[in-house]
Amino acid sequence: MNEIFPMRLQKYLAACGLGSRRTCEQYIADGDVSINGIIISQHGTKVVEGDSVCYRDREMVLLRKKYFVLNKPAGYLSSNSDPHHEDYARDLINEPEKSSLFHVGRLDLYSTGMIIFTNDGAFAQKVSHPKYEFEKEYFVTLRQQINEDDFIQVQKYGLADDGEMLKIKEVRFLDEHSMHLILKEGKNREIRRICYHYGYTIDKLHRIRIGEVLLGSLPEGSYREMTEIEISSILERGENT
Secondary structure, three states: OOOOOOEEHHHHHHHOOOOOHHHHHHHHHOOOEEEOOEEOOOOOOEEOOOOOEEEOOEEOOOOOOOEEEEEEOOOOEOOOOOOOOOOEHHHHOOOOOHHHOEEEOOOOOOOEEEEEEEOOHHHHHHHHOHHHOOOEEEEEEEOOOOOHHHHHHHHHHOEEEOOEEEOOOEEEEOOOOEEEEEEOOOOOOHHHHHHHHOOOOEEEEEEEEEOOEEOOOOOOOOEEEOOHHHHHHHHOOOOOO
């Protein structure tokens, strides 16, 4: 038997590029997944070699795992579909089977910089899970002069906003209008919400790092494959703890 089997059903679906394990668990709970023609609703069900696994009558086949870093320009959506937009970040990746790729680390429409695209659901889940605390680093330029105390206060004590606690792990001031901010979780529009609270207008919000993976000098709108070292730095996080 192939050494990767038996495999939990949600892990198998994620490895087929259907989505994160959490998303695949929901598909299972919704009754959208079958093994050998039998609808499965239990997350712990195992797939063995030779099983026919289907999602809504579409057979799921394990994909060769792909990992890309993209430098997203402003005006491109991180998501893969929206009836109100035509420009999607994934369309900048010119690769076979790119339809199986999904983003890891969303950026809003006007933010730029690093997004990871992959078809590996387990990888995506690990980067996104708060317990692994992958740092996300941003270059930020503000229209107004920075009052350093504003961001030092958020770093020390956090900022309560709309029922969430926003927190900066580290701030490095570059000049009167620009800085590097490092977040651990990266809640929805976290930096924009912090800046808005203090009355700042953001001119540029550009992500340059996720974990140990750097955007580097990759040109805007371009992409590259991740190195084995970069992939391992994500997948091996927390394995020995």
